Amino acid sequence: MKLYTYFRSSAAYRVRIALALKGLAWEPAYIHLLRGGGEQKSAEYRAINPLGLVPALEEDGPLVQSTAICEYIEEKYPDPALLPKDLAARAYVRAVMATVACEIHPINNLRVLNYVTGTLGHSEAEKIAWYRYWVAAGFEGLEAFLTQAGRTGRYALGDTPTLADAFIVPQVYNARRFECPLDAYPILRRVADAAAEHPAIASARPEVQGDAG
Numbered sequence: 001m002k003l004y005t006y007f008r009s010s011a012a013y014r015v016r017i018a019l020a021l022k023g024l025a026w027e028p029a030y031i032h033l034l035r036g037g038g039e040q041k042s043a044e045y046r047a048i049n050p051l052g053l054v055p056a057l058e059e060d061g062p063l064v065q066s067t068a069i070c071e072y073i074e075e076k077y078p079d080p081a082l083l084p085k086d087l088a089a090r091a092y093v094r095a096v097m098a099t100v101a102c103e104i105h106p107i108n109n110l111r112v113l114n115y116v117t118g119t120l121g122h123s124e125a126e127k128i129a130w131y132r133y134w135v136a137a138g139f140e141g142l143e144a145f146l147t148q149a150g151r152t153g154r155y156a157l158g159d160t161p162t163l164a165d166a167f168i169v170p171q172v173y174n175a176r177r178f179e180c181p182l183d184a185y186p187i188l189r190r191v192a193d194a195a196a197e198h199p200a201i202a203s204a205r206p207e208v209q210g211d212a213g
Contacts, residue, residue, distance in 0.1 A: 001059035002027045004048065006040075007209035009033065010105060010170035011066040012055040016204035017166040018070045022077050023200070026057075030211040033110055067101050070163050082163045089157060092149055096156055096164035099145065100171045104138030108174075128178060135171075135180045142168075143185040152187055154194045165195040173206070 005012040049056040156164035172192035
């Protein structure tokens with residue numbers, strides 16, 4: 001299978017984690033989100049992913065959207081499981097995934113930040129303030145959810161990594177890259193740090209990807 005990826009894309013990072021936890025081999029196709037105005041905007045790439053976003057996975061035709069790709073990987077390659085069998089626990093994992101993918105990431109991704117500084121004319125400092133504000137709003141809710149659910153162990157769900165960790169790790173990684181204060185989220189930090197130490201998850205880190213630099 002071929003994964004269209006960019007080392008700093010948190011959405012692609014999620015899929016890389018899922019593939020690594022499954023022990024699946026994949027061929028990288030690097031799509032630089034900044035070079036030449038963004039290779040994701042090219043006609044060649046839009047023929048693969050008409051949304052003009054990364055990641056995309058080529059297997060059984062092109063697959064797009066990180067959540068859909070991760071669920072596809074889970075369903076086609078069920079061992080080891082990244083979603084629990086218990087329905088309530090499965091809903092918990094999906095809630096974590098959705099909180100990151102639908103509530104936090106979309107208003108902080110590259111095209112939104114470019115719009116804030118480019119079209120709207122805000123400064124770099126104002127862009128960073130925007131990013132940190134919405135990360136804090138999202139993490140506050142996610143921390144409360146993890147606390148109330150009481151399901152964390154070493155990882156987001158007990159002591160076995162799931163897709164919840166595949167979504168938490170990249171978001172915390174990016175928050176640290178933007179120097180977001182994280183002291184108020186001890187559970188989130190603990191889970192993210194423990195998951196990041198897992199050998200498979202560590203192999204998906206941005207800085208060890210072939211296009212990092």
